[in-house]
Amino acid sequence: MNILTVTPNPSLDRTYEVPDLARGEVLRATGERVDPGGKGVNVSRAVAAAGHHTVAVMPLGGAPGALVAELLAGQGIDVAPVPVAGPTRSNIAVAEPDGTLTKINAPGPQLSAAESELLLDTVTEHSGRADWIACCGSLPRGLTPQWYADLVARAHAAGAKVALDTSGPSLIAALRERPDVVKPNAEELAQAVGRPLATIGDAVKAAEEVRELGAGTVLASLGADGQLLVGASGTYFASAPVALVRSNVGAGDASLAGFLAAGGEGPGALAAAVAHGAAAVQLPGSVMPTPADLDPAAVTVTDAVPLDRPLTEPAS
Known part of the structure; x- marks a missing residue:
């Protein structure tokens, strides 16, 4: 599996663990991490x-950008940097x-x-060798909302998913x-359909509407409630118990990685997504799970979606 990622607004992320967050006080961290950041x-x-191959395309600038590239290379990731004048954000x-x-x-x-x-040209250059292109995160200043649409069009023209x-x-x-x-x-x-979501059934209907707008498949993260998969092959709901949430930074990104690495379609890929997300929230900072961290047996997948179940955190 070869997955190309695109992160238009990468970052250098510093995570501090503290006993308590008290506004206006001097806080002493009990743990610290520095990681390359950005959803892609x-x-x-x-x-x-x-254990899969990946190429990360992103604009990088200044000392923070150089450190992001160095940290990624140390994790066995091929970086395709696009030099930019401004420094990468921290x-x-x-x-x-x-x-x-x-x-x-x-x-x-x-x-x-x-x-x-x-x-865009750098993404196109690497598209032909990718099984999937994951385009993730916010757009930096200077890129219009149309930029992702242009990227999707170019990727499809190159034959990539x-x-x-x-x-x-x-x-x-x-x-x-x-x-x-998506x-x-x-x-x-909720923002995409312009109304609040109070139940899992509301989320299913919203995902169906997003498909009508053009998405092939919708993989929706519902926080502690689990995840939905709504696509041509059907609608599925999956969840897994989590003993302790340590950090949710990057958990959704780990979930997407698990989904794509497992083929990117069907209930098996949904199960992999939930297993990766559940493992990620139990790790510090934005540490990504390895196969040893996963507990696939704890994941429950069903096509009997509990439509009437209220969302733990309703979306407005």
Whole structure:
């Protein structure tokens, strides 16, 4: 399996574990991690941790960008960097013992028109050798919401399948180019259809509407409730128990990596997605799970979707 990832707005992520987050106080961290960040970057990290080949395409600039590339290379990931003038952003996350996470995400550099085009050209250059292209995360300043749509169109023209994990206007614009898989969470799904979601049945209906707008398959993360898969092969719901949530940073990205590495369709891939996501939330910072961290036997998959079950965290 060869998975190409695209991260238009990567980051250098620092995660601090603290006993308690007290506003206005001096906090002493009990743990610290520095990781390459960004949703597509995390997908590549999870794919590599699972033993598959991955190439990570992203704009990189300045000392933070150089460190991101160095850290990824150390994890066995091939990096296809697009040099940009502005420095790669640095993000901060503060994790509390109960799993509460406070994040500060920097805006990132503003890309020029030439840098935007070079990023698209680099993706196209590597598309032909990829089983899947995972396009993930927010767009940096300088890229319009149409950028992901252009990327999907180019990838399809090269014969590649595309999984898209973004939201808002960027998602709506890209749906017109019919991405093979989209991966919203409950809030992003509610935003896409313009109404709140209170039950799993509401999420199923919203996913069906997103398919009508152009998505081939919808893999929807419903937080602690589990995940939905709505596609041509049917509708499935899957969940797994989690003993302790340590950090949810990158858990959705690990889930997408598991889904794509398992073929990207059907209940088997959904089970792999849930196993990866459940393992990721029990690891510190944005550590990606290895096969040894997974517990596939704990995952339950069913086509008898509990439509009336209220969502633990309703989406508005």
